[in-house]
Amino acid sequence: MPTNFIFRFEKANLFIPFQMPNKRQRQAAVNRQTTPEDARRSSVIARMEKIKDQLQIPEYVEQNQPRVWLEESYDLGDLVFAVLDIPWKAFYEKAQSLLEQYKDYEMTIRTDLLTQIDWRHYQPPQPEKESHEPSFKKWFPLNLFTRPIKKPSAQEPPAATEGTSNRTPRTIAQGLAAPEQTAYCQVAQLYDDVKHSLTDYPAMATLLAHYCTNAASDYYLQAIKTLDMTRLTDLDRSIMEQNGFLRVLHHEIYWCNALVQCSECVERYMKSFPTPDFLMKSYAGMDDRELCAASVAILKMMAEQLRLLADFQPELASLVQYTLVEADLHPDKSADQRYGDALLVRHSGVAAGQKLYEQLRLRMLGRLSLPQEKASSRRHPDIASRSYFVADNLPAVAMAEFVQLCSQHETARKCQHCGMLFLSKNTGAKCCNRKSPNGGLRTCREVRKEERASEREVPPPVDVLNKVNKRMNGRLSRSLGMTTERRASILKIWRKEVKPLVQEASDHPETFDEEAFDAQLCEIFDRVRQEEAAAERRRQKEAAKKRGRKRKA
């Protein structure tokens, strides 16, 4: 596995450095930027490159610093929950079935030509007179799609490309027109499906992208390095020239170069899916064999990550349940104690997790320091010297994050909306921030909040009652000689009288007519008001009579 995952943690964040593309990739990126993010990134990279060029760079930093110079931060927990929530097994099975379907497209590169073959005593195949075959001079500068005709592997054992010759040739345009049969379309589609399922897990999406859209081209680039002819002595080269092995070696390097370009092409297509890559468009009339071969290489590497994640899922779920979730249910015991327990107690999932933890090929990348740089001139003052972890598989990164969560006493609880686990951060939060369970538009927390609001919402008849009440209260307060007590008492009588009506109207929302109900309430109010006024007048008369009797007496 050529690709390593590099990362580090801080209190609440996981930091993933993004790799500096090499010069060729940078130029290609400038030529076609697919997203605003790409544009932003390449401008940052250009700036960082300028700074780098001004520095005296020791070899070590030269090799490593470009990979760790710039980094992006993600919420801690992203990887752990991505491992738990995503249907990795289904994705892996899909990848497996595609691999089975396209296995004939594979082109094997003999990276061991110089080490395993006895090339000093190479015997060329018998009739070696096909002069129409392009010589290697014609292939450079490399024109991707004018290739030497590869002979059946039986005649040319070192360059094995079984299975590529017995297919009917197809152009890229034809391949794109029938995506359900085309390897690169299917691979890009699968990657797009995985990416889509990871919208709530940006850290996992980024790591997977670093892997799936880099690994194959990286592999072929490494293969070219191992086939490097320039390291041969002049004597060796003349032996090769005489016995014809040079041609074999040239062919292999040629195919390697073609596969580097094709895998980069498919990797770009995966990012821009469903839009075809620019190279696909400009070579649309050409044979698509190498594109298919590169797709199979990419698919193989992607399938391996998917398999590891599918295997790890139940183990990690069990571990998380035993530690982070338990700690949330029993706050008296801290999460790291739970973690200690989990590693001690015999528990099938925990045991598996422990085994995995022991097997983790996590390495610590030594602290990287920026060389001879004044703090004042540093563009990124916070990146002076840092330690990073390195792992060659995604479960290892997720496991490292899990251990980090435990050591930070984090706890996890079930979202009451979607049922998936989330970090509770010791708050009263009942729902998570995932959007995918709700159609990708709102988080569980937002949905729950809205539901609460609508639960609290008053039924329309009560709303009308309150409105009328407010209006009548205003009217009463403006009438002469009205005391606060009398006003309250009138409203009280009225509310008591209309209460059954409001209840009935609320029970039958289908026949509710706001305007009519409003009028009805007002009518009752007027009656109550008149009755009260009559009663008041009677009271005053009584009082007057009493006073009269008192005076007479």
Ligand SMILES: [Zn+2]
């Ligand atoms: Zn949720």
